[in-house]
Amino acid sequence: MIYPIYVHGSSVLRGGTEKIEKDYPGLQQLVNDMFETMYASDGVGLAAPQIGKAINLFVIDGTPFGEDDPGVKGFKKAFINAEIYERFGTETLFNEGCLSFPGIHEDVSRPSRVKIRYQDENFVEHDEEYGGIAARIIQHEYDHILGKAFIDYLSPLRRTLLQNKLNNMAKGKYKASYKSKIVK
Secondary structure, three states: OOOOEEOOOOHHHOOOOEOOOOOOOOHHHHHHHHHHHHHHOOOOEEEHHHHOOOEOEEEEEOHHHOOOOHHHOOOEEEEEEEEEEEEEEEEEEEEEEOOOOOOOEEEEEEEEEEEEEEEOOOOOEEEEEEEHHHHHHHHHHHHHHOOOOHHHHOOHHHHHHHHHHHHHHHOOOOOOOOOEEOOO
């Protein structure tokens, strides 16, 4: 099932999330649906708040960046109850976009490495370290779990320059090539 993507202005994008228990109903189907939704929207990551669910779950597939970073070719994972507990390395700029902010792409600085604890869709515990584009995608999606967005990392001047576009987006005046909606 392909879910609509919740766009800037939707309250679920700025709220917190709850942990998922092992008996969460339909979890495997939800994970499958999130991958399907992400692919249909040409994304490389998707967090549950972006489909209207305030739970600690995100999926990523870095394959589209495989030419730039061979380490992410085939890098496809679900992250449940994730917690980034360390961000380190060189601060690097990368032009990011987000399915919840159609048409907006901005340079964002993030640490080049992360350490993260999470469970996979079978509730197997993982404690891993990632670098490069994988670390960037993980940080971007993890921010959604915290109610943050990539635009929060922009300078005040850059945010001011985008404000009209963001205001219009929150009013439903935007174009997306995928199913989307705003829910206040």
